[in-house]
Amino acid sequence: MKIIRSRKVMRREAMRLKRAGKRIAFVPTMGYLHEGHLSLVRRARREGDVTVASIYVNPTQFGPREDLFRYPRDLGRDIRLLKKEKVDILFAPAEMYDRDSVMAVDPGPIQDRLCGRFRPGHFRGVATIVLKLFNTVRPDIAVFGAKDAQQAVVLKRMVREFDLPVRMVVAPTVREKSGLALSSRNAYLSPEERKRAVTLRRSLLFVRDALKAGRKDAKSVLAQARRIPAGKVQYLEAVHPETLEPAKVLQKGLLAAGAMKMGRTRLIDNITL
Ligand code: AMP
Numbered sequence: 001m002k003i004i005r006s007r008k009v010m011r012r013e014a015m016r017l018k019r020a021g022k023r024i025a026f027v028p029t030m031g032y033l034h035e036g037h038l039s040l041v042r043r044a045r046r047e048g049d050v051t052v053a054s055i056y057v058n059p060t061q062f063g064p065r066e067d068l069f070r071y072p073r074d075l076g077r078d079i080r081l082l083k084k085e086k087v088d089i090l091f092a093p094a095e096m097y098d099r100d101s102v103m104a105v106d107p108g109p110i111q112d113r114l115c116g117r118f119r120p121g122h123f124r125g126v127a128t129i130v131l132k133l134f135n136t137v138r139p140d141i142a143v144f145g146a147k148d149a150q151q152a153v154v155l156k157r158m159v160r161e162f163d164l165p166v167r168m169v170v171a172p173t174v175r176e177k178s179g180l181a182l183s184s185r186n187a188y189l190s191p192e193e194r195k196r197a198v199t200l201r202r203s204l205l206f207v208r209d210a211l212k213a214g215r216k217d218a219k220s221v222l223a224q225a226r227r228i229p230a231g232k233v234q235y236l237e238a239v240h241p242e243t244l245e246p247a248k249v250l251q252k253g254l255l256a257a258g259a260m261k262m263g264r265t266r267l268i269d270n271i272t273l
Pocket residue numbers: 028029030031035036037039040143144145146147148171172173174175181182183184
């Protein structure tokens with residue numbers, strides 16, 4: 001596995017690969033890798049000729065009171081895991097922004113829904129870094145996780161609206177046996193919190209079961225579902241999967257998504273109804 005630390009070298013390598021007719025499949029991450037990330041890497045390996053993973057904890061997607069400085073990091077372990085998965089190139093830049101950079105991608109109104117209400121500026125930071133990574137890595141295919149549903153919606157829209165020549169793949173959420181969605185932030189949870197954390201998923205499954213049982217009124221079902229998580233619910237909604245607009249009537253194909261705080265840790269999850 002080639003490890004590239006500089007944007008210039010990565011760009012040069014990408015151009016060389018493209019001239020050789022290789023399709024680059026790309027998995028951007030913030031590191032502290034788990035099976036969820038590795039499932040995206042395996043998917044990328046199937047989709048392209050050359051697999052590139054990146055590790056970069058992007059400061060512009062963290063709010064001033066968020067966990068940027070304590071975000072878990074273990075590059076040595078991540079390198080071992082990626083080598084085992086036969087990743088061709090790890091792009092782990094020390095820095096992605098110029099000191100004087102001021103430009104950003106504005107994702108429009110969808111950035112204010114769901115997580116955006118609680119993380120102002122987050123999706124702007126995400127869209128900006130992903131555009132920069134795309135311009136450096138030059139992927140033909142990029143793989144993202146369904147776990148971050150709003151992120152996938154914002155990025156697919158960016159690719160469409162900015163005519164980026166990238167095919168977007170969204171791969172399913174990988175979970176523990178308990179049902180808890182894998183997340184680098186699970187490392188913050190005590191064993192006891194970890195047990196309670198599964199209740200977020202349970203609340204989403206409650207919505208799915210209610211729909212199966214023929215209940216259609218989103219307001220009453222969601223009000224009941226919000227009482228299930230054993231943490232402080234930030235939001236629990238049923239929304240249109242592309243516009244993220246809240247639905248009044250429950251129906252198949254909607255996205256049921258939630259976020260809750262367990263102590264200082266913020267957890268998110270979603271399912272498709
Ligand atoms: P992160 O390192 O948290 O920025 O995540 C990098 C990529 O991994 C994103 O596309 C996430 O959606 C994806 N991801 C994170 N957790 C999971 C999971 N449990 N299952 C599948 N993909 C995931």
